[in-house]
Amino acid sequence: MILKNARIHVGNGEVFEGDLEISGGKIAAVGKNLSGGDIRDMAGKDIFPGFIDSGNFLGTQDMAYFAKDYNENSSPVTPYLDIWHSFDPDELTLQEFYKEGITSVVVTPGNEGILGGTCMVAKTCGRNINKMTVRRDVALKASFTGEVLRVFGAKSGPKTPMAMANLLKEALSQTVYGPDYRSQRTKEVMDAVREGRMPVLAACETAPEIERFLEVTKPWPGMKLIFTLSYEADRAWESIKERGAAVVLGDTSRDSMQLMRRVDFAALVKMAESGTTFGLTVLGPNMSWGREMLFWNASKLLRTCKDSEMVVSMMTANPAELFGVSDRIGLLREGLDADYVVYDGNPFESCGAKLLETVINGETVYRA
Numbered sequence: 431m432i433l434k435n436a437r438i439h440v441g442n443g444e445v446f447e448g449d450l451e452i453s454g455g456k457i458a459a460v461g462k463n464l465s466g467g468d469i470r471d472m473a474g475k476d477i478f479p480g481f482i483d484s485g486n487f488l489g490t491q492d493m494a495y496f497a498k499d500y501n502e503n504s505s506p507v508t509p510y511l512d513i514w515h516s517f518d519p520d521e522l523t524l525q526e527f528y529k530e531g532i533t534s535v536v537v538t539p540g541n542e543g544i545l546g547g548t549c550m551v552a553k554t555c556g557r558n559i560n561k562m563t564v565r566r567d568v569a570l571k572a573s574f575t576g577e578v579l580r581v582f583g584a585k586s587g588p589k590t591p592m593a594m595a596n597l598l599k600e601a602l603s604q605t606v607y608g609p610d611y612r613s614q615r616t617k618e619v620m621d622a623v624r625e626g627r628m629p630v631l632a633a634c635e636t637a638p639e640i641e642r643f644l645e646v647t648k649p650w651p652g653m654k655l656i657f658t659l660s661y662e663a664d665r666a667w668e669s670i671k672e673r674g675a676a677v678v679l680g681d682t683s684r685d686s687m688q689l690m691r692r693v694d695f696a697a698l699v700k701m702a703e704s705g706t707t708f709g710l711t712v713l714g715p716n717m718s719w720g721r722e723m724l725f726w727n728a729s730k731l732l733r734t735c736k737d738s739e740m741v742v743s744m745m746t747a748n749p750a751e752l753f754g755v756s757d758r759i760g761l762l763r764e765g766l767d768a769d770y771v772v773y774d775g776n777p778f779e780s781c782g783a784k785l786l787e788t789v790i791n792g793e794t795v796y797r798a
Contacts, residue, residue, distance in 0.1 A: 434449045436448070437477070439478045439762070439776075440761055440762050441747040444739075453467075453792075455793070457763060457765065476772070476776050476777075477770055478531070478742060478746065479747070479770055479771075480533025480770055480788070481530075481533060481745040482534045482759065483711050483712055484536055484752070485536045485658045486537065486713045487538065488521075488525060488554075489518050500539050501542040506582050508546060509623075510612050513537050513547055514566050517552065522552065522554060527554040533553060533789075534552065534759050537550050538631060540571075540573075541578070541633045542577045544572060545572055550563060550566045551565050555790050565755050565758070567619070568755065570619055571630075571631050574595075574634050575634065591639075595646050598647075602620065602623075602624065602647065623650075623653060624650050624653065631656045631658055633657075636662050640660060640666040643655075644670075644673055644675075651673075656676045656677070658713075659680040660678070661682070661692060663698060664697035670701075676708065679698065681712055682730060695731055698731065699735045702731075709744055709748050711724070711727075712727075768792035769790050771789070772788075
């Protein structure tokens with residue numbers, strides 16, 4: 431099938447009037463004057479790569495029992511855990527994030543552990559966990575937020591930021607591991623982190639939390655860091671830039687208003703323009719998982735950003751690159767999965783643009 435005469439947003443800043451060929455669940459070609467096979471005239475339509483949420487607990491909440499399968503509270507340091515084992519395809523699919531054009535999500539452990547386990551990338555629609563999984567072990571989740579102290583302060587765990595910093599440094603400094611599975615899995619994950627083969631997705635909401643995390647990890651300059659929920663990232667701009675770290679901006683809506691007062695969107699845009707890589711997520715301190723929140727965050731940035739395609743990249747190419755899945759998703763490029771969304775205009779330029787269709791792996795999962 432060939433989608434002709436559309437306005438193609440590649441995801442990397444490139445935009446052109448052209449065609450998109452889909453075959454076998456993959457993008458077969460992207461260009462102009464493509465021919466052959468079934469033709470759909472898409473004149474007047476805008477096509478984007480499927481949007482990606484850059485870090486959420488979706489699919490791990492165990493709604494039937496109101497549990498939090500994304501938080502393991504037996505210990506504050508559990509890098510050996512894999513969020514894949516808590517992932518429920520039905521739960522994620524039922525939330526219908528694909529109806530807002532979100533075709534993939536970085537599924538992560540929660541913020542209650544200093545090192546909570548590894549993350550995965552999953553498609554947002556399906557019934558089979560293996561078919562929905564794009565890749566496992568894409569990052570190690572960390573947290574320097576107050577949630578760690580709230581949970582473990584009442585137990586025999588850390589009660590101050592000092593203790594949190596010490597536990598993280600101990601985990602990173604460990605060199606001797608036992609022969610058992612847990613120890614060997616820990617070694618596998620921590621070696622990948624120290625050597626920069628697996629990024630760390632670190633929840634740090636405030637500038638002091640960011641600075642503390644950077645200080646503790648300074649002896650390992652090869653580590654790749656992605657700060658998430660980092661509303662005060664602009665206050666730690668120089669340190670983030672020096673380290674080459676990336677930032678994921680969390681939800682800034684509703685009860686998060688108190689946080690919005692310290693969110694300087696203009697400064698965050700300047701960070702992005704100067705080279706800091708950004709991603710977006712619907713997750714926030716208010717736990718606002720509503721699928722429309724991804725565009726809410728985008729709209730906040732668009733108020734001060736002159737380049738709408740830069741914001742498009744924050745929802746497509748950037749997270750794919752950050753989490754090592756750019757060979758599968760994030761761009762409209764030959765050979766990648768046929769995950770794309772069709773609008774009757776450009777939603778990054780007009781709030782009146784309507785989502786017409788969401789496609790995952792070449793299959794239409796939503797049509798208005």
